[in-house]
Amino acid sequence: MPPAVARQCHQIHADGTGSPSGGLILSASINHNPPSEGKLQLRDTLLEYQAILDNASLGIAFTRRRTFLHCNRRFSDMFGWESNELVGQAAGITYPSQAAYDDWIRIATPALRSGQRLDTEVLMARRDGSTFWCRMLGRLVDPGDSSKGAIFITEDITDRKHAQEALLRARDELELRVQERTAELAMANARLQAEIQERLQAEEQIRYLANHDALTGLPNRRLLEDRLEQALEMARRNGHQVAVQFIDLDCFKPVNDRLGHRIGDLLLQAVALRLRGLLRAVDTVSRVGGDEFVLVLPEIHVAKAAGDIAQKVLEALSQPYQIEGHELHITPSIGISLYPHDAENGERLLTAADNAMYLAKRRGRGNWQLFDTGARA
Numbered sequence: 001m002p003p004a005v006a007r008q009c010h011q012i013h014a015d016g017t018g019s020p021s022g023g024l025i026l027s028a029s030i031n032h033n034p035p036s037e038g039k040l041q042l043r044d045t046l047l048e049y050q051a052i053l054d055n056a057s058l059g060i061a062f063t064r065r066r067t068f069l070h071c072n073r074r075f076s077d078m079f080g081w082e083s084n085e086l087v088g089q090a091a092g093i094t095y096p097s098q099a100a101y102d103d104w105i106r107i108a109t110p111a112l113r114s115g116q117r118l119d120t121e122v123l124m125a126r127r128d129g130s131t132f133w134c135r136m137l138g139r140l141v142d143p144g145d146s147s148k149g150a151i152f153i154t155e156d157i158t159d160r161k162h163a164q165e166a167l168l169r170a171r172d173e174l175e176l177r178v179q180e181r182t183a184e185l186a187m188a189n190a191r192l193q194a195e196i197q198e199r200l201q202a203e204e205q206i207r208y209l210a211n212h213d214a215l216t217g218l219p220n221r222r223l224l225e226d227r228l229e230q231a232l233e234m235a236r237r238n239g240h241q242v243a244v245q246f247i248d249l250d251c252f253k254p255v256n257d258r259l260g261h262r263i264g265d266l267l268l269q270a271v272a273l274r275l276r277g278l279l280r281a282v283d284t285v286s287r288v289g290g291d292e293f294v295l296v297l298p299e300i301h302v303a304k305a306a307g308d309i310a311q312k313v314l315e316a317l318s319q320p321y322q323i324e325g326h327e328l329h330i331t332p333s334i335g336i337s338l339y340p341h342d343a344e345n346g347e348r349l350l351t352a353a354d355n356a357m358y359l360a361k362r363r364g365r366g367n368w369q370l371f372d373t374g375a376r377a
């Protein structure tokens with residue numbers, strides 16, 4: 001036998017109590033008689049298996065009755081033991097605690113006995129007590145007879161486990177940051193919406209103030225002119241007439257003088273309210289000056305209708321007002337102009353109605369006048 005083979009033969013032990021190389025124990029016998037051909041073949045095969053197991057990158061161990069029977073070099077290294085030191089030791093020694101081992105037994109035993117291949121990730125302990133994560137594959141040598149022992153293949157997966165945990169932590173942190181950012185964005189969005197809303201309201205308010213009289217809330221001269229233009233535009237299309245009525249309160253100044261500006265204001269508001277209540281939604285009631293109001297009445301079919309409305313306004317505004325304990329009497333002077341009869345554009349219609357109103361003043365106040373009547377007067 002060549003010397004090399006002889007050396008390897010000494011690594012093969014019959015009783016499993018440690019070999020010089022720490023290799024798995026493979027049964028063979030050594031005697032001093034020249035071996036037969038069959039035995040030589042068997043020995044060569046055993047040596048090959050020994051070499052495979054010793055050089056495997058995975059830990060491999062055989063246990064019987066929860067005691068290590070054999071384990072390869074990688075297995076011993078993994079658990080921090082010298083070659084074959086584990087042989088004869090209780091398998092529980094490779095677990096962080098007896099309780100951990102008992103837990104594992106509870107889970108593994110039924111699976112192994114049912115003939116399944118066990119595939120678990122389990123926290124194991126090295127000889128020095130430090131722990132590491134291990135993927136453990138296990139199977140009974142004979143599923144029908146657990147007393148024949150089991151084989152376990154182990155792989156240190158601590159790095160992978162840590163990487164997985166780091167990945168999970170990173171994902172959780174990312175999720176948290178996304179949630180925080182989403183909440184921040186939602187808040188910023190809500191703030192923005194509120195600001196937009198505020199700005200829209202402010203713009204609306206500005207528009208309203210630019211177009212309305214602050215005291216009565218009626219359209220002011222600017223909006224009146226727009227509405228008059230719209231009414232004329234429509235009248236040009238559908239052939240209707242438009243009436244403009246210029247209303248100036250008679251002897252309003254004495255109200256201010258006798259009762260104060262505040263009562264004068266309340267009277268102006270009461271007049272505005274009556275006018276608004278008298279007229280249709282399509283009509284415009286505006287305040288254009290101190291005690292001056294202008295009505296735009298679109299869709300006038302006959303000229304007489306303008307006079308009828310003026311009469312109605314005259315009577316309504318002439319009714320007494322009860323204001324803070326004062327009974328006030330006031331009348332309007334009303335001048336009326338008609339599109340297209342008196343003028344074709346808004347400015348001229350307003351001037352014509354104003355002129356007619358002055359005629360009503362001249363004719364004793366508390367009456368209404370048509371422009372063309374005024375022109376003839």
Ligand SMILES: Nc1nc2c(ncn2[C@@H]2O[C@H](COP(=O)(O)OP(=O)(O)OP(=O)(O)O)[C@@H](O)[C@H]2O)c(=O)[nH]1
Nearest residue numbers: 248249250251252253254256261264265289290291
């Ligand atoms: N209370 C109050 N008075 C106002 C306001 N704006 C203008 N006036 C007053 O309204 C009065 C308008 O008077 P006038 O129309 O000139 O004269 P009047 O006394 O009505 O006489 P006639 O129009 O000629 O019938 C003035 O005294 C103004 O000071 C206002 O917003 N509130």
